[in-house]
Amino acid sequence: MVTISRIRTKRFFEASSIRWKILLAFFVIVGLSFAVAATNLTGLVRDYLFEQRTREDSLLTEKAALAVAPFFDAADPEKINQTLKENAQAMDGRLMLIDQDGKVQYDTLLDMSGHRLQLQEVLQVLNGTAEQAYGIHSPGEKDAARMGGSEYSGQLAYSVHAMDGEDGQIGALLFVSRIQSLMDSLGTVQWQLISVFVLIAIAALVLALFLSQILTKPITEMSRSMRKMGKGDLSVRVPVRGSGELRELAENYNTMAAQLERLDKTRNQFVSNASHELKTPLTTMKIMLETVMYQPDMPEELRREFMQDMNHEIDRLTGIVTDLLTLTRMDGDKNGMKQEAVDMSALTEEVIHMLTPAAEKRGQQLEGSIEPGLHMMGDRARLNQILYNLTDNAIKYSPDGGKITVSLREEQEKLVWRVRDNGVGIPAEDQEHIFERFYRVDKARSRETGGTGLGLSIVKQLVTMHGGEITVHSEPNRGSEFKVVFPRGGAAE
Ligand SMILES: Nc1ncnc2c1ncn2[C@@H]1O[C@H](COP(=O)(O)OP(=O)(O)O)[C@@H](O)[C@H]1O
Ligand SMILES: [Mg+2]
Known part of the structure; x- marks a missing residue:
């Protein structure tokens, strides 16, 4: 209660202070110039009348004297x-x-x-x-x-x-x-002039009141909607009117409000997506657990199968939580990234080496075409995660016996890393979404392969952190190619 009334009073004084300043300035300018004009004008009239009288009297006196x-x-x-x-x-x-x-x-x-x-x-x-x-x-x-x-x-x-x-x-x-009588009529003229100027001054005051009201209204409106926004209603916008600075202020304010609203929505969506993703394996596990619990005479074979499935679900849960942790850590800690010289050629070889067993298991051919000795500035562990996730996807989304090619070369002072597969491909309408959190083209397939839908969004964020760019070319049923272009100096460039 206390704070609210204090804020209100303060706002009133602040808003009215601009108003009073405008009012005062306007009144001083108009009032002062009219006061000066009035003095000058009455002086002029008096001089004129006097001079005329003097000249007349002098002429007549001269004539009489002659x-x-x-x-x-x-x-x-x-x-x-x-x-x-x-x-x-x-x-x-x-x-x-x-x-x-x-x-x-x-x-x-x-x-x-x-x-x-x-x-x-x-x-x-x-x-x-x-x-x-x-x-x-x-x-x-x-x-x-x-x-x-x-x-x-x-x-x-x-x-x-x-x-x-x-x-x-x-x-x-x-x-x-x-x-x-001349002096009297002069006095009358003077009074008339003064009353006219007083009238004009009053009109000016009224006009100034009006003007200051018009000028401060958008500001008052803006602060009102800002207060609403402060209370949590992010959908409020201020009306954009007129031109000049106030219009620009209103537009900028609205842009900011829209950005905040979007951010808020994305965050809410993320939280609800994450909860949903976590809930699915938990529900599955609960059902399996209950089945095992309430069927004591279940054949040993079947029981083991259920246990294995539950283990698999736990792995999935762990995977999601790990990815979520990676994402949130990146959000909060953009400056904690290392800047070291990384041998990208060696790193690519390493990733291929690590993933070869997985590819072989499915009879796939995993090949590298790597220019040796290419270095860049960056965080080795994070660069590794980029290359690993992309190569892993290529393996996962290619059929048994498919072919995956990883390449690294230097083009125009930049490192260009590519992974190409002849797998399922990505429909055009999905291509712009695959870097979003939890987005998967084929949910069932992704789950089968243990995917979380977070891999590419992590990759995208890591690439951006290194000053790079990632693009995808893909045709359904023919294959995909992910291309990452890194500046050699990393994020510093
Ligand atoms: N090489 C690829 N070929 C075909 N589809 C892919 C490929 N890489 C990614 N995708 C699609 O993009 C989605 C998002 O990828 P990602 O974020 O890594 O999540 P996931 O955990 O499902 O692998 C995948 O579910 C898949 O539908
Ligand atoms: Mg993936």
Whole structure:
């Protein structure tokens, strides 16, 4: 219980960690770029609006200054007043005419006349540093009302332009305009932009959630089926979808699962085959034993025959167990193989010598055609088992009086060992199976000759362990030829 819940929690954190990473990355990228875009865009809009306002105000101020300058030069108060009033009305603001001493001479709102203005823009123009100046101010409440007019408390823009008379500069014209409404609309634009971007960010978040879900789903699915497999269900597969790495992962996973399943099946089959093979002689023996036991007055002759048969069954059992042990030992111990120089010519002679009595017993001719002195790297005992099993089969599956030829020669740097017989042969459809464990073409015949059906699978495995290859050519009723090709360096090559 504890482990299960721990695994679950861990999996949840792991799966969600990828998800959260994707989510965070997506959100940071989208959010950040939109924040930057929003700042830039509002800045741009503000600059544009300000610039337009500045240019407009400056132009109008310049025009008014040009219009009023000649009257100021000529000291014509009536004309000055009229010109200023008309312009101020058209410009929707307040105009003040300031002399070279910085004193307000005329003011369209009248109340500043005779005052001295300490405005930076005015001073700049009066002392000749600039022909015109522009500035935006957030004055205090008192100054706002004083400069902007009664009850005004917002921001103000000051546009100043020089006035020239016949003998040079004679003063400056100040245009005071209320720009609070402009600032307000700027604020509105800014807010609108921000809300649009917030909306986009929320959409991005939702999209990221969605995306991370899609991206992590195959991984979650895969780990779910892996967990199932861990519990013993080897038939589960993950769905292969989409493309790219995840698809490849799913495919590889499925390949591995199929391989495992196949392995599991082969093993189960092997175990059941082995049990069956062991059971048959045991059953036979039990029947024979019981017959002997419950028939005390059985003729001595018959009793001996039963004993002999039982002995034969025991031999068979021993043979199967020995072969099984050989197989399992090879499975577990592939590195325990010796690497020694083996004289294959001598070994082949030896095997022929060992099996000659068996062949002679059946009137068969066992011949060798062996190139002398051929060596290879390998495990002598195991190489011996290969040659022995194959030659033994040739004898077993050939009729009395048959002919068996064993040959060894070197071809293209490789050792080629062959055994040919003129025996029963192997049907084409059986040829691909004879190297499987317990596979026999003719069960009854194999049993008669004491075979276990494991010989060729052992041979195949040993040949592979030596880096070699085994092939069979056979025609039913005409004979077979088994051919083994070994690299001279053995498994190392
Ligand atoms: N030289 C051969 N000629 C005909 N059939 C053969 C020959 N060698 C092997 N076989 C077939 O392949 C089967 C498997 O061989 P093997 O694994 O050695 O088992 P067995 O113990 O039956 O000899 C044999 O049962 C036989 O049917
Ligand atoms: Mg055999």
